[in-house]
Amino acid sequence: MKRFGRELSVTASLLVLLAVLAVTAPAFFGKQQLLATLTAAAPVLVVACGMTLVILVRQIDISVGSQFAVCSIIAGLMARAGYPMVLVVPASIATGALLGAFNGWLVAALGLPSIVVTLATFVSWRETLRWVREGEFVKDLPDRFQWLGMGQSAGQGVILAVAALVFALLVYGLGWIALGRRVYAVGSDREAARLAGIRPGRVTWGAFVVLGALVGLAAVLNAIRFADVDPKTGTGLEMQVIAGVVVGGVAVSGGRGTLWGVLAGVLLLACISPALVFLKLPPQWEKAIQGGIILVAVAADRGGRSRLS
Amino acid sequence: MKRLLSLGPVLLSLAVVLSGCKPSAPDSGSTAPAAGSTSGGVPKPLTVAFLPKSKGNAYFIAARQGAEQAAKELGIKLLFDGPTEPDPAKQNEIVETWITRGVDVIAAACENREGISTALRKAQAHGIKVVTFDADALPEARSFFVNQATPEGIGNALTDEAARLLQGSGEYAIITASLTAGNMIEWQKAIEKRNAEKYPNLKRVALRPCDDLKDKAFAEATAILNANPNVKLLMAICSPAVPGAAEAVKQAGRVGQVKVIGLGLPNENKRYVKEGVTDTVILWRVVDLGRLTIHVAAALARGELKPGATEVTAGALGTFKISGDNVLLGEPFKFTKDNIDQFDF
Amino acid sequence: MSTAISVGKPSWWRSEFFLVGVLLLEIAIFSRTGSNFATAINALEIVRLSAEIGLLAVWMTPVVLTGGIDLSVGSLLGLCAVCFGKLWRDAGLPWPVAAAATLVLGALGGGLNAMLITRLRLPPLIVTLGSLSLFRGLAEAITRGVDNFTGFPSGFLDWGQGYLVGGIPAQAPVWIAVAAGVIVLVHYTVFGRALRAIGHSPEGARYAGIAVNRCVAWVYVLSGTAAGLAALVYVARVGQAKADAGTGYELLAITAVVLGGTSIFGGTGSVWGTLLGVASLAVLRNGLQLSDQPGELAGILTGVLLLGALSAEVGFKKFSARRRASVTLASSNSPS
Known part of the structure; x- marks a missing residue:
């Protein structure tokens, strides 16, 4: 059980929070709020799944928020230009994959540290977007854009289903496919992985590409919830995602962690903000509470274990 | 060779800057600080x-x-x-x-x-x-x-409009940009003052920041509506929050029951105003x-x-x-x- | 790829060489395109405006040298700024006392990071990510986001707005003294060598008799103190203290450190490089604005510069490694 210490401690934190809400503000579990919380968390979860791969191979990507904005805007502009959604969605995913491939190339082929590479691309993409769009919304989108033209409840269903599918595929892929095990191998010991016949560079590059593609998908999942696209969308996404992943127990030193922990971590963070509204806590405490929960969730697991290691 | 290659982007981008800048006009040289407007014969x-x-x-x-x-x-x-x-x-x-x-x-x-x-x-x-x-x-x-417009002018206009739509009594909530933004704070104060002075039955039940992001404004508005079923009006006092709040009301299926007003740009709100989700957008030209x-x-x-x-x-x-x-x-x-x-x- | 960075003979001067080149290039270009760029006044202004980021960045260097990172400095700056305001205005302390208390507070904030990192052995990235939210949140909670401290006595404001003889800004001596102190500490003391050793291998350092935890703890405490000092300089320059002070400064500081050639994995790097990094970023921003170019370009070019500097370093190392290999190959032919 010690192996899943963090998964358990985070799930426990989530359950405590939900229990508090169940007692003090049962309305939190109303169908509408639950759906809203989950559909808002779905894109974050999709990105977090990709981020898990990247962190498992011992890298990090802090440019996901900027990639997310670029993909959202491209999806919005294409939809407005009259392209059908069956083209818009792949285009957004391809854009994300391309941006991810660029990061991955710099990291895997040139051997640059990923935190710095993605810091650079984080700033560059965001500023380029600001320069080009000047903060203007993409407006007047065709009706087939919001909820993919299927109406609200069907649209929400699609978003949740896609997120669940991505999650399930990655859980399966990481756990039961040779390719997935290679990710753990490279993250645990790069040199050993190489000697075992794995090409660490390719696996690393692949992780960035998958993350990028998932960012592109998440951008669409998020954008179709609305009637227009805000170019500032995705601001701070990297923090939400990285916090969710590491709180969920994925080690930043690579090679250790599961997607189940990530799921719990993302849900925990996604619940905090609406929970504060329901608990009627003053908003100025929000960031302090968020930081406190991250530290406690991470420290709780470690406190129990440090005597052993 | 690799090093030279990697220098490429830096040189290239600096060259772009260089070409982007106008070949220094004769009067913008790096000599005297140009404080006065007309210092020579040629204005x-x-x-x-x-x-x-x-x-x-x-x-x-x-x-x-x-x-x-x-x-x-x-x-x-x-x-x-x-x-x-x-x-x-x-x-x-x-x-x-x-x-x-x-x-x-x-x-x-x-x-x-x-x-x-x-x-x-x-x-x-x-x-x-x-x-x-x-x-x-x-x-x-x-x-x-x-x-x-003075903070009082804005605060009064918003509060009066809220009171008009709610016929003088009811609960409302404010969505602001951030807790630290200077003008938002002044407007909130003005709204509070007007509220206390003129409309004792109007009650603000929530104030939430949206970080100037439309998507976050939507999430906050949704949570406010579900947590406070008696809220009858959302007042969004930063521009991305107005369409965000309107979308939240629309998706909650409470158009008409919950009014939306706010400070925002006409273009961003046309859709919702025409659909009748947003009642009034207040702004100067x-x-x-x-x-x-x-x-x-x-x-x-x-x-x-x-x-x-x-x-x-x-x-x-x-x-x-x-x-x-x-x-x-x-x-x-x-x-x-x-x-x-x-x-x- | 970590091997390419952390192993091999220390060739830190090369990345600084690159930065000197960038700096000269910037100066050459902006002297032509910028109005009043190449003036003594502007040079001093650049020093003045880069003081806060510079203070954070030079103290970030030892943190990164140990293989750590401190993402919380910007938030801690904000927390220290509002606490300084609170102590001076609401508690009625004279400003020098409040200022001293602010430095202590900064040290305490750094101490919290240090404790979580060394006692619980949590990764610095996660700890400081959490304290980034926590410190900013506390600053907002203390002031309810609304409170804004202003009207500080002129004796205090002079530290950020005044000028000494010859138009030298008042914060320049502080900034230079701190930078000099860090240079001595990192490059000319046993402590500095210990930091590098820890960055290369904490285990190895421990076996070599270095008190790893104590050294690492000190580094974060000092980084927190620097945030306190930067908060004072910030408040004195801007003349007000609010909960949003210093938002995003951590990224600027880290950018300068990394641009200066300090390996993000620890072990190698220099404070000189960081200073050059701070300078080239500050000159870039200043020069672009004086050339009437949009501010976004500064952000984009910062990204390009980062990638350029890193590729240059890695490229050079590969190049010299290959040359060394071919030399040893050639020489090994005869004796064996």
């Missing part, structure tokens, strides 16, 4: 620096649109720069660099009254004229403030605000506008009253279903 075009609270914000882009129009009318050089996020320290930095550059007038929208005044006073000490618009600095740090600001700045630099003046003429825009040292743009404007199509900003 040099006035340089006016226009400082928004933040870039990439549709509101200030609309203001810039007006400023550019005025610059063309007056034949002056317009500089537009600002921090990427509303940040008083970065605003100071930009003003201080403009002091070094040498400009004739600085027109600033101040994120933080006291913070920016330090830098603006320094600019004045260097012979640069200063006007403020949108949000004022300390009075001694500028000559004129182009006042689009932002484009005119930018245009008037540049006219005031130019008139000040050319000595046509002196302290104590009671009115100023802004070209084709007409004549505007000055009260004390506030140039008055006029009353806040209410965009509703009936008139919103006439505006494009």
